[in-house]
Amino acid sequence: MDTFEKIGSLAKRRGFIYPGSEIYGGLSGTWDYGPLGVELKRNIKEEFWKTMVRNRDDVVGLDAAIFMNPKVWEASGHLEAFSDPLVECKKCHHRFREDNLGEKKECPDCGGKEFTEPKQFNLMVEASLGVIEGEKQKVYLRGEITQGVHVNFKQVLDSTRIKIPFGIAQIGKAFRNEITPGDLTFRSREFEQMELQFYVKPEEKEGKKWFEYWKNERMEWYLGLGMKKSNLKFREHEPEKRAHYAKAAFDIEYKVSDGSAGLTPSSWKEMEGIHHRGDWDVGRHSKFSGKDLSYFDEESKERFIPWVIETSGGVDRAALFFLMDAYHEEKLEKETRIVLKLHPKLAPYKVAVFPLLANKENLVKKAKEIHGELKKKWMVAWDERGNIGKRYRAQDEAGTPYCITVDFDTLDNNSVTVRDRDSMKQERVAVKELSVYLEKKLA
Ligand code: GAP
Numbered sequence: 016m017d018t019f020e021k022i023g024s025l026a027k028r029r030g031f032i033y034p035g036s037e038i039y040g041g042l043s044g045t046w047d048y049g050p051l052g053v054e055l056k057r058n059i060k061e062e063f064w065k066t067m068v069r070n071r072d073d074v075v076g077l078d079a080a081i082f083m084n085p086k087v088w089e090a091s092g093h094l095e096a097f098s099d100p101l102v103e104c105k106k107c108h109h110r111f112r113e114d115n116l117g118e119k120k121e122c123p124d125c126g127g128k129e130f131t132e133p134k135q136f137n138l139m140v141e142a143s144l145g146v147i148e149g150e151k152q153k154v155y156l157r158g159e160i161t162q163g164v165h166v167n168f169k170q171v172l173d174s175t176r177i178k179i180p181f182g183i184a185q186i187g188k189a190f191r192n193e194i195t196p197g198d199l200t201f202r203s204r205e206f207e208q209m210e211l212q213f214y215v216k217p218e219e220k221e222g223k224k225w226f227e228y229w230k231n232e233r234m235e236w237y238l239g240l241g242m243k244k245s246n247l248k249f250r251e252h253e254p255e256k257r258a259h260y261a262k263a264a265f266d267i268e269y270k271v272s273d274g275s276a277g278l279t280p281s282s283w284k285e286m287e288g289i290h291h292r293g294d295w296d297v298g299r300h301s302k303f304s305g306k307d308l309s310y311f312d313e314e315s316k317e318r319f320i321p322w323v324i325e326t327s328g329g330v331d332r333a334a335l336f337f338l339m340d341a342y343h344e345e346k347l348e349k350e351t352r353i354v355l356k357l358h359p360k361l362a363p364y365k366v367a368v369f370p371l372l373a374n375k376e377n378l379v380k381k382a383k384e385i386h387g388e389l390k391k392k393w394m395v396a397w398d399e400r401g402n403i404g405k406r407y408r409a410q411d412e413a414g415t416p417y418c419i420t421v422d423f424d425t426l427d428n429n430s431v432t433v434r435d436r437d438s439m440k441q442e443r444v445a446v447k448e449l450s451v452y453l454e455k456k457l458a
Pocket of ligand 1: 158159160161191193200201202203204205206207208285286287288325327328329330331332333
C-alpha cells in the first residue's frame with residue numbers, strides 16, 4: 016500500500032474522511048469529513064485564525080459570499096485563463112491533465128501512448144440563479160476565495176481604522192472542475208482554502224520585505240504545529256510558468272514519503288502558495304467596476320493601487336499532510352501499532368476516559384464523573400468496549416494524546432492511570448490534579 020492508500024484506509028476506518036455520497040456510488044472529487052475529520056479540520060482553521068487574525072494588529076477577517084457577480088471573474092481573469100491543459104487518450108478516450116501524465120506520457124487507465132493535442136479546459140464550475148426558467152442568471156461557484164476579499168478592500172478600509180500595510184484573511188470553500196481529481200483529498204473539486212491578502216505600498220523594497228516575511232511565517236506555522244522539517248520545502252515557480260502579473264511565487268511543498276497513487280510523478284506536493292500579485296487584483300477590480308479603489312496614504316500624501324502579497328493554503332491538503340506526517344507504524348513485541356502522533360492542538364480528542372470494566376457500576380460512575388468534568392475544557396472521548404489494549408489502539412489511531420483509566424485503586428485513593436500516546440508510558444495521577452496535569456501536558 017502506498018502512503019495515500021494507508022491514510023485513506025485509516026481515515027475511513029476511524030471516521031476522518033469518507034468518499035462523498037458513497038452509498039450512491041460516490042461523486043468524483045468530493046469528500047465528507049467524519050466525526051474525527053471535522054474536529055481536525057476545525058482545529059487547523061482555528062489555529063490559522065488565531066495566528067493570522069486574532070494574535071495580530073495588522074490583519075482582519077472576512078467571510079464573503081460564494082456566489083459573486085460574474086463580472087468579478089471577468090476582472091480576475093478566471094473566465095479567460097483559469098484553465099488546465101486537457102488531453103484525451105486515443106485508445107480508451109479517458110481524459111487527463113497533460114501535466115499529470117509524467118514524462119513517459121502513458122495512459123494510467125489503459126497504458127495507451129497516443130493522446131489528442133492539449134486543449135485549454137476552464138476549471139470554473141457554473142451554476143444558475145433565479146426563479147424563472149429561461150431568465151436564470153449564469154453564475155459561478157468561486158474558483159478561489161481570493162476575489163471576495165479584493166472586492167471588499169475599500170469597504171474594509173472605510174469601516175475600520177486599519178492602514179496599509181495590512182491584511183484581510185479568509186477561510187472558505189472553493190470549487191474547481193478538476194480534470195483529474197485524485198490522491199484522496201489532494202485534488203478535489205470542492206475544497207477549502209485559508210488565505211491572507213496583505214496590502215502593501217507599491218514599492219519594490221516593501222513588496223520584497225513582506226513577501227519574505229510571509230513566506231517564513233507560513234513555513235513556521237506548519238513547523239509549529241509539528242510537521243517535520245525534513246518533509247517541508249519551498250519551491251520557486253519558474254518565471255515563465257508564473258501568472259503574467261505575479262512578481263514572485265513560491266510553494267510550500269510536502270514530501271510524500273513513498274510515492275503517490277500515480278497521478279503526479281513527483282513525491283513533493285504543493286500544500287500552500289505564497290504569491291506576490293503586484294497591483295493586479297485591486298487594479299483590475301477598479302477598472303472593471305468603474306469604482307476608484309485606490310488608497311490614499313495620509314503620511315506620504317500619495318494615492319496608489321496597493322500591491323498584494325498572498326498566502327493561500329488548502330485546508331484539506333493541510334489536513335491530509337498533517338495526517339501523513341503524524342502517521343507511524345511501530346513494531347511492538349506481538350503486533351504493529353498504528354499511531355497518529357498529531358500535535359495536541361490538532362488532535363480531534365485531547366483525552367479519552369475509560370472505566371477498567373464496563374460492567375462495574377461504581378467504576379463506570381466514577382469514570383463518567385471524570386469524563387464530564389474534563390469535557391468542560393476539552394474534547395474528551397469515552398470508550399468502554401473491549402479490553403484496555405483495544406481501546407488504546409483505537410485512541411492511538413485517532414491521535415488522542417492521553418488516555419485515562421479508572422480502576423479499583425481509583426475508588427480507594429482517588430487517582431487514575433494516565434497513558435501517554437507517544438511513549439506509551441503510564442503514570443498515576445491524583446484526580447484532583449488531573450486538570451492541571453493535562454493542561455501542562457497539552458500546552
Ligand atoms: N488564490 C490563489 C490560489 O487559489 P492556488 O495555488 O490555485 O492559488 C491555493 O490554490 C491552494 O489551494 C493550493 O496550494 C492547495 O493547497 C489548495 N488547492 C488548490 N486546488 C485544490 C484542489 N483541487 N483540491 C484541494 N486543494 C486545492
